[in-house]
Amino acid sequence: MPKRQRPSDFKELHFKPLLEVAALLQNQDISSVELTQALLKRIASLDGRQKSYATVMADQALAAAEQADQELAEGKSRGPLHGIPIAVKDLCFTKGIRTMGGAAVLADHIPNEDATVVTRLAEAGAVLLGKLNLTEGAMGGYHPHFEIPLNPWNPGVWSGASSSGSGVATAAGLAYGTLGSDTGGSIRFPAAACGVVGLKPTWGRVSRYGVLALAESLDHVGPLTRRTADAAVMLQAIAGHDPKDPTSLPVPVPDMVKHLNAGVKGVRIGFDEQGMGQHTDAELAEAVASGVRLLEQLGAEVIEIQFPDLDEILPAWPTLCSAEAVLAHEATYPSRCEEYGPWFRDWLDMGAKVSGAEYARANNLRAACNGRFREIFETIDVLACPSMPRPPFPVTPEQLYGPMDDYAPSLQRFTIPFDFNGTPTLSVPCGFNQDGLPLSLQFVAPPLREPLLCQVGHAYEQATEWHTLQPNLEER
Numbered sequence: 001m002p003k004r005q006r007p008s009d010f011k012e013l014h015f016k017p018l019l020e021v022a023a024l025l026q027n028q029d030i031s032s033v034e035l036t037q038a039l040l041k042r043i044a045s046l047d048g049r050q051k052s053y054a055t056v057m058a059d060q061a062l063a064a065a066e067q068a069d070q071e072l073a074e075g076k077s078r079g080p081l082h083g084i085p086i087a088v089k090d091l092c093f094t095k096g097i098r099t100m101g102g103a104a105v106l107a108d109h110i111p112n113e114d115a116t117v118v119t120r121l122a123e124a125g126a127v128l129l130g131k132l133n134l135t136e137g138a139m140g141g142y143h144p145h146f147e148i149p150l151n152p153w154n155p156g157v158w159s160g161a162s163s164s165g166s167g168v169a170t171a172a173g174l175a176y177g178t179l180g181s182d183t184g185g186s187i188r189f190p191a192a193a194c195g196v197v198g199l200k201p202t203w204g205r206v207s208r209y210g211v212l213a214l215a216e217s218l219d220h221v222g223p224l225t226r227r228t229a230d231a232a233v234m235l236q237a238i239a240g241h242d243p244k245d246p247t248s249l250p251v252p253v254p255d256m257v258k259h260l261n262a263g264v265k266g267v268r269i270g271f272d273e274q275g276m277g278q279h280t281d282a283e284l285a286e287a288v289a290s291g292v293r294l295l296e297q298l299g300a301e302v303i304e305i306q307f308p309d310l311d312e313i314l315p316a317w318p319t320l321c322s323a324e325a326v327l328a329h330e331a332t333y334p335s336r337c338e339e340y341g342p343w344f345r346d347w348l349d350m351g352a353k354v355s356g357a358e359y360a361r362a363n364n365l366r367a368a369c370n371g372r373f374r375e376i377f378e379t380i381d382v383l384a385c386p387s388m389p390r391p392p393f394p395v396t397p398e399q400l401y402g403p404m405d406d407y408a409p410s411l412q413r414f415t416i417p418f419d420f421n422g423t424p425t426l427s428v429p430c431g432f433n434q435d436g437l438p439l440s441l442q443f444v445a446p447p448l449r450e451p452l453l454c455q456v457g458h459a460y461e462q463a464t465e466w467h468t469l470q471p472n473l474e475e476r
Contacts, residue, residue, distance in 0.1 A: 014042055014173035015470050018230035021176060022080040028072060032065035032083030036127050039085045043129070043174050046473055049155075051147035052169040054090045056130040057097060061085065064127045071125070080233050082125030087175040089166050090131035091138060092118050092221075093210035101212040102136040104145045105332045105339040115210025116245065117179060117221055117238045124237040129175055132165030137325060138181055138214040141343020141402040148400055151193060152471035153437055157392040160190025162214075163224065167194035170224045172473055177225040177234050181211065183218045184317055185388065185415030188442060191224055191427040192387035195438030197457070197467065198224045199231040202447045203422025204249035206235070207242030215324035216247075218317075218419045227467060228428060228457035232256035235450060254451050260458045265299030267456060270380035272307040279413055281390040287431035287439040292384050294463055295456070303380050308372040310417065314409040316362035316369075317416045322351030323359050343402025350404075370421040377446050382456055385414045387427040387440035418444055426453040429466035438466075 013021070013035075024030045040058050047053050068083035093099050093111035100106045114122070121128065136143040140161055149168040151159040160167045163180030167190025170178050180187045182200045191198025199222045206221045213219055223234035236256040242248045271292045277285045296302045326333065326348055333340065333348050340348065376383065388411060409416060418425050423444055430441035441460070445453045461467050 012173070012470070013038060015226070017227045018084055018176040018225060019080055019227070019233065022082070022084060025072065025083045026077060032068040032072070032127060033062065035083065036061050036065040036085050036129070039129060039174065046172060047174060050150050050152065050168050050172050050174070050473070052132055052149045052165040052172065052174055053087070054100060054131045054133045054146070054165065055097060057128060061127050061129050064122070068125050068127060078123070078125035079237070081121065081237055083127060084176050085127045085129045086121060086177045087129045087132050087166070087169055088118060088179040089134055089163055089181055091134065091181055091212040092131070092179060094118055094128070094131065097131065099131065099212065101138065102134040102143055102146055103340065103344070104143050105336050111210065113210065116207040116242045117211065120238045126237070132169055132178060134165055135162045136341050136344040137329065137347070138162040138183060138186060138212070139325070139344055139347050140407070141341065141404060142400050143341035143344070144401045148397060151392055152473055153195060154392070156394055157437060158193055158395045159392070160186070160193035162186030163190045166190055166224045167196060170194065170196045170226060171471060173470065177223055177230055179221060179238070180224050182220045182222065182419065183214045183321060184409070184419055185412050187220070187222050187224065188387040188415050188425060188427045188440070192438065192440030193392040195429045195469070196224055196226055197228050197231050197429070198222070198427040199235055199450070199453070200418070200425045201235060201239065201450055202249070202424045204247050205239050205424070205448065205450070207245040207248045209242055209244040213328040215321040216328065217324060218321060220419070220422070228426065228454050228461055229257065229260055231426070232260065232454040251448065256451050256454055259451055259455050262455050263299060264295050264456055264459045267300045267452070268303050268379070268381045269295060269300045270303050270305040270376060270383045272305050272385070275307040276385060279389050280386050283433040284386055284389070284391055284439050288384070288386050288441050291430045291441045291460060295460060298459055298463060305376055305380065305383070307385065308369065310369070310413055313365050313369045314413065314416055316365035317409050317412065317420070318350070318407065319354055319358055319362035320366065322347055323354040324351070326351040341402055343404045346402065346404035366420045369417055373417055373421055373423070381445065381452065383444040385442050385444070387414060387442040389413055391433050391435070391437045391439060414442060423447055424450045424453055426457045428457050428460060430464070431466055
């Protein structure tokens with residue numbers, strides 16, 4: 001009988017794809033306890049600098065890993081996530097463990113139950129390493145009492161706002177997959193800024209029960225991973241109707257992995273190269289266009305479309321989001337407004353001034369935007385565009401801690417429309433600029449077509465290597 005390989009035989013185990021590590025676990029070539037210990041050691045070594053974790057749950061993680069090993073030894077596999085160390089954004093309730101949402105006002109908030117997504121990950125056998133840092137209230141700025149996660153590619157550039165801890169932990173090899181949330185781009189932005197995969201599901205595909213809200217009509221929960229296939233596996237685990245969340249969709253969850261290798265032959269991809277170039281950094285625009293041309297070479301049919309003019313529509317988002325944020329924080333705002341940080345307090349103050357007529361006007365603009373994209377999807381299967389219009393950019397702590405100065409939604413040109421209409425999106429790495437910063441290509445599909453997105457993203461990955469490159473953190 002051949003000798004079983006041990007963890008020391010695997011180079012950079014922490015950067016291996018989730019599904020590859022899952023195969024090692026299923027074959028018992030490595031134990032979940034060994035894997036979890038290795039990740040906890042890496043977190044202890046590196047995260048003091050990267051600052052992705054708000055709370056590390058070492059004892060709970062090791063106990064879950066021991067249970068996973070026992071079950072696997074007994075031949076009781078729960079699937080590809082069984083024994084895999086993951087982490088979740090600190091918006092997701094965890095029983096007996098604080099859930100702060102990046103807000104000092106919630107520093108002592110300890111839920112008495114798990115969020116549905118946390119429960120479902122546990123049922124799939126995943127090992128929860130801990131809770132990840134984020135901007136205050138999942139908006140644009142951080143509370144001064146909380147750490148700012150640092151981009152693994154360059155600590156002086158933006159790490160992607162709200163789900164920044166999720167992006168950083170994934171890119172830095174501090175978890176095999178993470179959960180983030182997206183209200184205006186906060187799965188796609190950290191995926192793009194940190195050079196990883198981000199999958200924003202259809203609104204309602206994943207339960208939001210037990211997830212602190214920013215703006216409920218816009219909030220989505222989804223995975224960040226280092227491969228499209230890994231994101232598909234995580235979405236498979238957390239998707240599905242939840243009686244506790246009446247907005248969750250009562251539709252069957254398809255097999256997200258079944259057609260991963262089906263390729264893109266005949267898939268109609270809509271692309272507005274000229275319109276993209278008017279609003280996008282030149283190096284990024286070329287990388288996105290190159291990605292679309294590659295898919296055409298692989299058999300996709302590229303159809304020229306006209307991306308809608310959004311200049312009048314984008315300002316509707318801050319009106320809707322800030323007003324709904326006031327509702328989400330009604331238990332503590334304005335009664336404890338002095339406990340909020342400058343950035344998010346300004347956001348809530350703005351939302352408190354929104355009139356009913358202003359909200360209605362913004363909602364009408366949202367409906368108009370949704371109608372324009374419905375027309376586009378009459379002739380295409382997938383839309384391609386950047387995840388954001390520029391590479392990650394230099395920022396300072398002073399900017400990120402606030403106050404909120406001159407907020408404008410121009411950075412969200414390629415994200416807001418798909419939060420407005422709740423369509424699924426997939427962001428994948430598509431290159432690096434001359435400064436060595438990651439670039440990102442976004443695919444968008446009609447509602448409930450996540451399997452198609454994963455099929456396209458996987459085909460792109462099979463023909464490229466951008467997703468295999470990792471930041472060298474040990475040299476810093």
